[in-house]
Amino acid sequence: MGKIKIGIIGGTGLSDPDILKEGKGKQVSTPFGEPSDALVVGKISGVECVLLARHGKKHTVMPTNINYRANIWALKEEGCTHVVVTTACGSLREEYKPGDLVFPDQFIDRTTKRVSTFYDGKEGSPSGICHMPMHEPYCRHVREILGEVAKELNVSHHSSGTNVVVEGPRFSSKAESKMFQMWGGDIINMTAVPEVVLANEAGLCYAAIAMVTDYDCWRDDHEPVSVESVMAIFKSNVENVKKLLLAVIPRIAAKEWDDIIEQRQAATTSNTMQHGT
Numbered sequence: 457m458g459k460i461k462i463g464i465i466g467g468t469g470l471s472d473p474d475i476l477k478e479g480k481g482k483q484v485s486t487p488f489g490e491p492s493d494a495l496v497v498g499k500i501s502g503v504e505c506v507l508l509a510r511h512g513k514k515h516t517v518m519p520t521n522i523n524y525r526a527n528i529w530a531l532k533e534e535g536c537t538h539v540v541v542t543t544a545c546g547s548l549r550e551e552y553k554p555g556d557l558v559f560p561d562q563f564i565d566r567t568t569k570r571v572s573t574f575y576d577g578k579e580g581s582p583s584g585i586c587h588m589p590m591h592e593p594y595c596r597h598v599r600e601i602l603g604e605v606a607k608e609l610n611v612s613h614h615s616s617g618t619n620v621v622v623e624g625p626r627f628s629s630k631a632e633s634k635m636f637q638m639w640g641g642d643i644i645n646m647t648a649v650p651e652v653v654l655a656n657e658a659g660l661c662y663a664a665i666a667m668v669t670d671y672d673c674w675r676d677d678h679e680p681v682s683v684e685s686v687m688a689i690f691k692s693n694v695e696n697v698k699k700l701l702l703a704v705i706p707r708i709a710a711k712e713w714d715d716i717i718e719q720r721q722a723a724t725t726s727n728t729m730q731h732g733t
């Protein structure tokens with residue numbers, strides 16, 4: 457069985473690396489520039505992990521300005537085979553309630569200002585043009601483990617969901633929010649794309665733990681989303697996210713991944729057109 461290493465990208469409300477006991481800070485650089493912050497390298501339950509704060513440890517990087525390519529490249533370079541991320545999200549359905557955890561399986565991309573490939577034809581970038589299939593962007597196997605463990609821990613969760621990803625930093629208008637519902641969106645955030653796309657290009661098994669913090673602004677009987685409500689709900693439920701993360705890591709490590717990782721890497725190669733092919 458090959459060795460695995462798990463990258464953990466902490467989102468809003470979970471930027472501090474205290475889940476990693478005796479973690480060591482490691483400043484790295486990539487061909488795409490600097491990641492959001494120093495990596496924190498260490499072990500959780502004996503499993504090698506690498507922690508990264510998506511918005512920086514002091515939450516200074518807004519969604520549009522996050523260097524998603526540097527973040528994913530840095531985790532890949534560090535030897536990660538898996539990436540499990542946390543994020544706050546709004547809910548577009550009554551049954552996805554504030555405090556619930558969601559393990560999304562699909563996204564709808566509404567971002568407009570982000571580079572979403574490593575294969576950009578520039579010097580220093582990997583060669584070729586990569587057309588990554590995106591029918592199943594999130595790792596089914598990691599999502600399955602997330603669902604099992606959340607059930608065992610009795611944490612209120614949804615084992616699937618379509619995430620509408622908006623550019624931000626503003627929240628949506630009511631008309632947009634209702635349109636996203638009609639499109640089939642279940643939740644909404646600002647960071648899943650291009651993070652999940654790049655993780656696929658890098659051949660990583662990627663899954664997300666999204667915490668519902670608000671009902672966005674489509675409900676007439678609820679206050680519209682605000683930073684204050686997002687932070688308050690996240691804070692009062694953050695222990696569930698930490699508990700789940702800590703329990704999921706040894707369970708990921710107990711699974712045999714060699715074939716899955718090999719298939720992922722082969723998918724990147726076979727979907728990258730090299731010059732002259």
Ligand code: ADE
Binds near residue numbers: 645669681
């Ligand atoms: N993150 C948390 N809540 C959100 C919302 N309603 N829209 C976009 N991103 C969010």
